Amino acid sequence: MYLGLDIGTSAVKALIWDGQAVCGTASAPLQVATPTPGASEQDPEDWWRAVCQACADLKGQAGWDAISAIGLSGQMHGAVCLGADGAVLRPAMLWNDNRAEAESAAMAEALPGIGARAGVPPMPGFTAPKLAWLARAEPETHRATAMVLQAKDWLGYRLHGGFVSEMSEAAGTLWLDQAARDWDDAALAFSGLTRAQVPKLAEGTAPAGGLSRDAARALGLRPGLPVIRGGGDAMAGAVGVGVVQPGRAMISLGTSGQYLLASDRHAPNPERLLHSFAHCLPGGYIQMAAMLNGAAPMAWLARALGRELPDLLAAAQTADPRHTPLFLPYLTGERTPHGDPSARAGFQGLSHGTGPGEMMRAVIDAIAYSFADAQDALNEAGLSADAPLAIGGGARSDLVLQTLADVLGVPLRRPAGADQGPALGAAKLAALGIGATALSDLATPPEIGAVFTPRADLRHADRLPRFRALYTGLKEVCARP
Structure with missing residues (x-):
């Protein structure tokens, strides 16, 4: 039996896998704090309590x-700053924290070619600009920082006491030379750091350490249990559904969204804001379009209207197209294809006939249109997918996946247990890390629960160009303070 732990944005998930099937799952919710505009933070101790x-x-x-064995996964691009005694110095800055906009522009100017080395151009959500922002905005905290970790690696520290990471998590910091699979000293220096302040690297299948007595007591497990390094949530999710061989593809609909293809080489395309990152498997890479707003706008609308999400999804099924507005889903800015942290969400075309169902239908359409932009970016880079697997909480909805298939023009396959993604991948990496399974076994396609075949829906032929024009038209408005 193998335990997978995933530190998400909205919840911690735990999963037991027996080498063939999932035996048990559990989750505990998390909250995000936004103390100032552009901020997005969580207390790492809340992660531990949720675990x-x-x-x-x-x-x-x-x-x-x-x-x-235990395998780990978690949200990427964050910053957990620890002092010399290992104590957390401030709340963790998350992947969708956009305060480092000026620092990301400065990094791009100071380090020509960093987009090719790091796999994507500097953007505010990544760890390297965050630490440069910290040096400017909170210099005392920056000076006191002895170690910077990602969410799952901080959890690893709580489990085994070591400062270690792996290639896929490091890939999301902008501090990794992707081709060399090693820290980039110039990128670290831009953030005011050295190698002494970042964890030791190995592949995601490598042991991280043994479960400490204190952690074992807290979790009800035996001391010394092997903890395997695991992978960032996107890459661990790919492992969970067998996207481990070149050309296999996956769409992830969590809080954020990813359209990901496995690869065997680092092939950067920074001009289109595609992410060419190290996979969590030895020698592997991924090519990924990354959206800051995956299924999150659906949950946001449910909260805003005071409605349950399943009720709104049911209402969207019968939405009146004559009164369905357009929606921009950029609640926290956007990466692929815009690279625009100032982009914001909004409805256009509301009328007296617009109700909750029409608003939710507009949100679902917008999610699909964002993935259409992502698919165009992948296609322009010479990448394509015939029938991507769809995972994540948003993939539970038939309406969402059918809309995505209609807009993308490709079949989508939903694996059985599609929402288990990263936690299942973490458990599989645990098995691989102790030699209980082989890499070739992870490539076995998952059981498919449903297939969504594209239909001709003329609504989207009209609405998609208008959606794109709406972003262009509002870009300057959103950028103003």
């Missing part, structure tokens, strides 16, 4: 007492 809660819920399920 303990999820594991407590799993204890009564089959397989808990037979766990033989």
Whole structure:
């Protein structure tokens, strides 16, 4: 039995895998703080409390007492700053924290060619500009920072006591030379750091350490249990559904969104804001379009209207197209294809006939149109996918996936247990890390729960160009303070 732990943005997920099937799952919710405009933060101690809660819920399920290894996954691009004593110095800055806009522009100017080396041009959500922002905005905290970790690697520190990471997580910092699979000293120096302040690197299948007595006591597991480094959430999600061989593709609909293809080489295309990152598997790479706003706008609308999400999705099924507005989904700016942290969300075309169902239908359309932009960027780079697998919480909705298939013009396949993604990948990496399974076994296609075949929907032929024109028309308006 193998335990996968995933530190998401909205929840921590824990999963037990027996080498063939999932035996148990549990989750514990998380909240995001926005203390100032552009900020997005969480207290790492909340991650630990959520891990303990999820594991407590799993204890009564089959397989808990037979766990033989732990694998880790988590949200990428963050910054957990630790002092010399290992204590957290400030709340973790998350992947969608956009305060480092000036620093990302300065990094691009100071380090010509960094987009090709790091796999994507500097943008505010990445870790390197965040630390440069910290040096300017909170210099005392920056000076006190002895170690910078990502979410899952901080969890690893709590589990085994070591400062270690792996290639896929490092790939999302802008500090990794992707082709060399090693830290980039010039990028670290831009952030005011040295190699002594970042974790030791190895592949995602490498051991991180043994479970400490304190952690074992907190989780109800045996001390010394092997902890495997794992992978960033996008890459671990790919492992979970077998996207480990060149050409295989995946769409992830979590809080953020990714359109990802596995590759065997680093092939940067910074002009189109595609991410060419190291995979969490030895020698592997991915090519990815990354959107800051995946399924999150659906949850946002449900909160804003005070409605349950399943009720709104049901209402969207019968939405009146004559009163369905357009929606820009950029609640926290956007990466692919715009690279625009100032972009914001909004409805256009509201009328007296617009109700909650029409608004949710507009949000679903907008999510699909964002993935159409992503697919165009991949196609322009010479990349294509015949029938991507769809995972993440948003993939539970038939309406969402059918709309995506209609807009993208390709079939989408939803694996059984599509929302297990990164946690399942983490468990599989745990098995691979202790030699209980082979890399070739991870390539076995998952059981498919449903296939969504594209239909001819003339609505989108009219609405997609208008959606794109709406962003262009509002870009200057959104950029103003």
